[in-house]
Amino acid sequence: MFYWFLKWIALGPLLRVVFRPQAVGADHVPLEGPAILASNHLSYADWLFMPLTLSRRVTFVAKAEYFTTPGIKGWFQRQFFSGSGQVPIDRSGASAAEGALSAAKRILAEGELFGIYPEGTRSHDGKLYRGKTGVARLALESGVPVIPVAVVGTDVVAPPGKKFGRLVQPVVRFGKPLDFSRYEGMENDRYILRSITDEIMYEIMRLSGQEYVDQYAARAKEEQKKAAEQAAGETDEQKKAS
Template identity: 65%
Template sequence: MFYWFLKFVAIGPVVKLVFRPRVEGVHHIPRTGAAILASNHLSAADWVFMPLSLRRRVTFLAKAEYFTGTGLKGFLQRAFFSGAGQVPIDRSSASAAENAILTGLRILREGKVLGIYPEGTRSPDGRLFRGKTGVARMALETGAPVVPVAMVYRPRRLPLIGRRLPRVSVRFGEPLDFSRYEGLAGDRFVERSITDEIMYEIMTLSAQEYVDVYGATVKKSMDATGATASEVVSKLQPPADEAGDRAPESLAG
């Protein structure tokens, strides 16, 4: 109930009035049954704008820190994210990637809509970064269609006030069916191929420049060296598909 209260009473009307998000391709979302919404990740507000455009409830995998705070602030934060349909994932443990995938599989097997960010973290510079293959495994093991999603933010100046607010567009692409790969879950080459196809569709929808390295790797190097994202990317080579390729696609990073 709290999810629908936030969507239709507390947050939804305000967000729609202030930002007036544009929605394209919402008819591509299945009316019933499991579906994976695979989106680019530009802002912490992505998870607000995308679900507001849909009739169906969207469940996201969120970092566990949102659910472990103490005191009044921790209680309110925990209540908000739990009520908003977020599922906690501990990204610090050695089994974080596997736990995230198992949680996603459970959600999909319940016939729900799962929202994930294949990049695994927010883009460090607005470009689209290499996707992690957890999305492919979940699609293969459940048979759920994958709907590519693009969040697009454009600057706009408010009349009279003169202040700038982003013009938000949410674009849903045609569902991707990977039934041709049935029975091949766990094949890392197949999962990489599927993930790259998904990222290509997101790139097409968003018109972002694609970078074939992991966003988390770029962020880590930026923090360590103080370099810009472009400087880091220029020194990196496309990574091999290793165990870290399946790190959890979470709410934010």
């Protein structure tokens, strides 16, 4: 908690002055009690700007490597991520999803806000991709509301593949809380989980204005990579032939 406080008195004011992030609908986020903040994911900067527009701490899960790097650099990195609302999770194994779910339920049980990116990875082209059903399962097992969130402009501040872009004003839009208590006890029904997830993604799409693609982002990235490699190979063959 001490380092979270340091983040707000040091990093927070700097980001506010430089980028002037704007919040819309922040009153939809409860002043106390647990809630899931389900957001789109355009940039690695999303987890900085979204919590910055709220008075409450928002906790995310982050890869364990951020917390295990040795040396002085590792110490500062560990303090920064811990203080800015991150908890470590080993995402390399088959049980990564279960570990993330357990961590999320623990945070919500403590009455905190938990942030999640249903797409599972950053969008590589600015489009909104199909959500994974972990967010629906978490909502049903924890019994807390889901607040859809759209972060706009962070892909300009920090574009994919780059550390820095252009100076723009990010906008964070919070939607009305979604209550899924009508599905209580149905967390093992995959059709219910998909229906809940699609409802959440629709609200995120409505808030963000992004084009929706009914495909997982990770698969879309892989297909784009293969297409680029194939195109590069064909170009090399053409050069050799000429």
